[in-house]
């Protein structure tokens with residue numbers, strides 16, 4: 001069968017399994033594979049002309065990828081230049097404020113508590129999730145028993161728990177971290193479980209035949225086999241974590257970037273609010289790309305094996 | 314015998330765990346490990362849930378959340394299908410837009426929430442906008458990749474059969490891309506629910522999120538109600554994912570994954 | 583055996599204006615790019631009404647490419663293709679194509695009935711007429727009531743029958759087939775070969791069929807276009823004087839058949 005068919009199978013395969021938040025990754029990956037292998041190459045050896053063409057192609061693709069963002073930014077700059085709308089100040093003013101408040105000024109101190117909570121909550125929750133997922137994988141009875149509860153906690157919109165978290169842990173850091181960790185746990189857990197269950201039985205038989213120790217089986221078979229899906233789960237966890245970090249700062253905190261933005265909004269400091277929005281967007285985007293970058297470094301073998309070099313999804 | 318035993322265990326084990334969880338909830342609260350202003354007892358919460366289920370307030374809150382979720386998701390889906398298919402039809406357009414879409418997808422939707430609240434107020438519009446914004450980007454990406462992944466044989470077949478225009482789009486393009494779209498919708502639906510609740514919590518739009526916050530602000534006596542509302546929001550999540558699962562199963566019954574799923578079900582028994 | 587360019591099987595086909603006229607066709611992929619590749623060099627032949635023409639050639643010769651050019655799915659780099667007297671720009675309404683890969687050309691999201699009715703719908707045929715026609719063609723290809731089932735619930739041979747039925751549903755003047763029987767078992771293959779001969783006899787349809795299999799080509803055709811290896815040219819156009827009545831056992835073991843077979847083999851074998 002063709003790559004295209006495999007692609008759609010992967011995209012739709014997760015069916016009803018609750019851990020299917022990850023399926024997007026798989027679908028997108030396959031789609032890119034299709035796009036990349038579109039042109040059948042008859043020659044394997046790269047002639048000089050071919051290599052130059054490859055360079056030209058890459059240059060063209062880079063140009064195609066960059067022109068629209070640039071045009072949009074420039075368009076925003078000029079269209080907003082004479083804006084008198086209180087809600088949409090000129091981009092120049094916003095960027096000036098980003099510079100004044102975040103680069104020179106001390107608004108950046110708002111970032112550290114946010115990032116600290118995010119890091120602690122995300123890492124804690126992910127670890128819990130991965131370990132929990134592995135545990136459930138090993139213990140089918142526990143898995144069957146906890147299935148409805150795990151599923152409930154997974155589909156529960158995590159921000160709804162914020163008021164309860166305030167009641168449980170008060171207004172301090174513990175609550176911030178606990179909420180983020182809670183939200184980060186379930187996507188990681190279900191994807192770990194799914195990933196480990198999806199490992200081909202033949203691989204385990206091979207490990208047995210080669211007399212691997214159980215530790216070696218884990219490091220050589222289980223983790224690599226499940227890692228693509230674990231990574232997809234962690235990415236979903238990261239996205240939930242960022243939302244939870246901001247929400248809890250907006251509702252019940254006196255520091256952090258979420259607090260900064262919402263406070264600026266309530267006192268009608270629109271430009272300051274915009275500067276916070278810009279910084280938060282950049283921060284979120286950077287974290288996402290950082291994650292994807294790390295994933296590609298760690299899972300290069302996986303993406304290589306599917307001929308996905310350009311997947312940024 | 315074997316079969317019977319398997320069935321019984323399949324039904325009993327989750328029930329036993331559920332009972333265990335509820336019992337330990339009661340234990341940690343009654344024993345005083347948690348104070349009532351932290352964590353009400355299980356019985357009080359379930360009682361509050363029972364009462365709440367009979368109130369107008371709960372159902373209108375649930376209705377408002379569902380409304381934001383549904384309209385926002387519908388809007389995002391329509392836009393994503395139209396824009397995504399148009400982008401997928403042209404290589405230059407696709408490559409140009411891909412970076413922008415990826416960028417917007419990486420921006421946490423919640424970043425723009427204060428601005429949206431400012432412009433639209435604590436309204437349904439505000440909620441719908443936030444939901445649609447958050448759901449649109451992952452959806453449009455899936456639509457683009459789905460449409461681009463159409464089997465060339467399928468496309469050629471449509472052409473030689475003389476099926477073109479809107480008919481081709483509806484009978485060939487959309488079904489071909491639907492596995493990708495289903496994945497995108499599944500992700501978008503979950504984040505739409507989260508964003509609805511956020512818009513209610515932070516933006517004060519009517520809905521289950523705001524009801525939870527109000528119950529907390531009403532003081533310790535209404536804490537069981539707050540926890541009952543939280544349970545309701547989880548049940549809402551279950552209902553929505555369950556409904557989605559059923560719809561997908563029906564709409565995608567022809568797809569290999571669903572066919573295999575059916576085989577597996579039979580095989581597993 | 584002589585080269586009979588332009589002449590037609592004596593007695594087998596009534597001479598008339600060509601349904602299909604391919605002249606000086608060349609197809610080059612990726613023109614002007616470093617991976618430029620000529621798939622077809624120069625191909626000329628024509629097909630008259632009611633004729634059955636097979637195209638044979640070694641793998642990679644450009645047979646599929648040729649068929650795609652003939653059907654209007656892709657544009658030739660040079661030369662012309664005329665269908666019923668007019669140059670091709672799009673896929674003509676009165677043309678049917680059956681692809682090799684039935685598994686991918688039948689739409690799995692539609693029932694067999696809807697698959698067959700789809701081209702009728704596109705041509706604005708009313709609902710009642712559609713149902714009637716679906717039943718007709720299903721009978722014609724020897725399938726019972728499978729219109730409510732899905733293609734993937736049928737065997738490979740049955741799926742290919744549905745694909746053929748779908749193409750016949752709108753009564754095309756010319757039927758193009760790209761190795762239609764390559765992925766079915768031998769018995770089914772014989773059945774389908776006879777089916778297509780029957781259909782051609784009853785519907786008076788003109789058929790161009792691409793195949794790897796020389797025996798199949800002789801068994802089916804009035805004329806055979808033999809292509810050289812890539813980039814392909816017409817090596818020879820062979821007339822098959824076997825008459826209209828063919829029988830899997832008798833025809834295939836006849837002296838003329840074996841003689842033709844020897845000749846064709848010598849043409850396609852590398853020298």
Ligand SMILES: Nc1ncnc2c1ncn2[C@@H]1O[C@H](COP(=O)(O)OP(=O)(O)OP(=O)(O)O)[C@@H](O)[C@H]1O
Pocket residue numbers: 040042611612619620621639640641642643644645646647648794812
């Ligand atoms: N879209 C394309 N782009 C570039 N080259 C192509 C394309 N399609 C076909 N080719 C090349 O043209 C040549 C002829 O291909 P084609 O598929 O027509 O051969 P064929 O005779 O049908 O082969 P087979 O008998 O294996 O089906 C091949 O070398 C192939 O690599």
Ligand SMILES: [Mg+2]
Pocket residue numbers: 645646647
């Ligand atoms: Mg071919």
